[in-house]
Amino acid sequence: MLNGEKMLFSGMQATGRLTIGNYIGALRNWVTLSDEYTCLFSVVDEHSITVRQDPAELRSRARALLSLYIAAGLDPEKNIIYYQSHVSAHAELAWILNCYTYMGELQRMTQFKDKSAKHADNINAGLFTYPVLMAADILLYQTDVVPVGSDQLQHLELARDIAIRFNNVYGDVFTVPEPYVGKVGAKIQSLQDPLKKMSKSDENENASIYLTDDRDTVLRKFKRAVTDNEACVRYSEAQPGIRNLITIYSAVTGKTPEEVEKEFAGRGYGEFKLAVGEAVADTLAPIQKKQAELLADKAYLDGIIKTNAERAEHLAIKTLRKVQKKVGFPERPR
Numbered sequence: 401m402l403n404g405e406k407m408l409f410s411g412m413q414a415t416g417r418l419t420i421g422n423y424i425g426a427l428r429n430w431v432t433l434s435d436e437y438t439c440l441f442s443v444v445d446e447h448s449i450t451v452r453q454d455p456a457e458l459r460s461r462a463r464a465l466l467s468l469y470i471a472a473g474l475d476p477e478k479n480i481i482y483y484q485s486h487v488s489a490h491a492e493l494a495w496i497l498n499c500y501t502y503m504g505e506l507q508r509m510t511q512f513k514d515k516s517a518k519h520a521d522n523i524n525a526g527l528f529t530y531p532v533l534m535a536a537d538i539l540l541y542q543t544d545v546v547p548v549g550s551d552q553l554q555h556l557e558l559a560r561d562i563a564i565r566f567n568n569v570y571g572d573v574f575t576v577p578e579p580y581v582g583k584v585g586a587k588i589q590s591l592q593d594p595l596k597k598m599s600k601s602d603e604n605e606n607a608s609i610y611l612t613d614d615r616d617t618v619l620r621k622f623k624r625a626v627t628d629n630e631a632c633v634r635y636s637e638a639q640p641g642i643r644n645l646i647t648i649y650s651a652v653t654g655k656t657p658e659e660v661e662k663e664f665a666g667r668g669y670g671e672f673k674l675a676v677g678e679a680v681a682d683t684l685a686p687i688q689k690k691q692a693e694l695l696a697d698k699a700y701l702d703g704i705i706k707t708n709a710e711r712a713e714h715l716a717i718k719t720l721r722k723v724q725k726k727v728g729f730p731e732r733p734r
């Protein structure tokens with residue numbers, strides 16, 4: 401039923417509105433890789449509460465995200481698509497791994513530094529140990545490969561360090577995971593400040609293309625995208641705005657940056673921005689339509705949620721039991 405011998409794990413937070421950065425940097429690659437691996441794609445709702453959430457909103461965003469995975473092309477029978485909170489082994493393994501992670505390692509995490517600056521009134525312990533839960537997500541499934549955008553590489557490096565440290569003490573318990581970062585689009589930048597990452601929490605509406613944006617909104621935002629005065633569509637460090645637009649266009653059309661440069665040689669930025677907007681809108685429209693259909697079919701979605709959580713749990717429990725035994729917890733009498 402599942403696709404390959406090697407395991408793949410990845411996840412997204414159901415916090416805020418997803419952007420085309422999430423799609424290009426992660427989701428799109430998941431779809432491509434899913435034929436080759438046995439895959440788990442989790443809606444990591446436990447990670448979301450490190451920042452205060454409205455409970456009803458979190459629940460509905462989580463459901464929308466799970467349907468988005470399917471709408472983007474991930475088959476829920478060939479892949480395991482589930483909520484992290486439905487498999488309690490994530491939190492249990494995270495506790496154990498906390499005891500094998502150093503404060504100094506967590507203090508170095510740039511995401512922790514950024515988020516604690518942004519939420520200075522709520523620097524909770526969960527925000528600090530967040531990367532340990534992420535390590536547990538990955539290590540629980542003996543994951544070989546983790547497709548992510550480049551902003552998650554530091555967390556992945558920590559997951560590898562924890563796995564190696566644990567294995568050094570107890571033998572080969574965990575597979576040491578490798579990151580997978582796409583060739584184009586590992587970091588999509590803001591449309592308003594191309595030196596900054598496109599983010600779901602940007603205060604400027606025009607900075608991000610949300611996966612829920614309709615065609616007119618997408619076209620308008622690209623039209624307003626910040627560029628430069630060079631008047632040349634060139635993939636160059638010196639033109640970060642245009643470079644970002646080329647990256648986005650390449651990612652959604654499958655053309656290489658060189659092909660894009662050729663296609664728009666001698667043409668104006670207005671024309672180029674319109675083409676990028678149309679290509680993005682054409683990519684999003686069928687996904688949005690499918691997602692709406694899925695959300696309308698409660699029984700189908702509930703069925704997927706239930707069976708997939710059971711499939712994930714079945715795999716997770718094997719690793720968890722092994723780890724519990726290794727660290728010395730008493731065995732359960734049969």
Ligand code: TYM
Nearest residue numbers: 410411412413421422425426444534548549586587588598
């Ligand atoms: P999250 O929810 O912030 O982002 C989900 C994925 O989208 C990628 N991404 C981007 N890629 C390119 N350009 C951008 N502007 C951009 N913004 C986001 C992220 O790199 C990520 O791959 N901690 C993780 C979620 C997580 C996870 C895991 C991931 C929890 N457990 C285990 C992999 C494996 C996070 O907050 O991603």
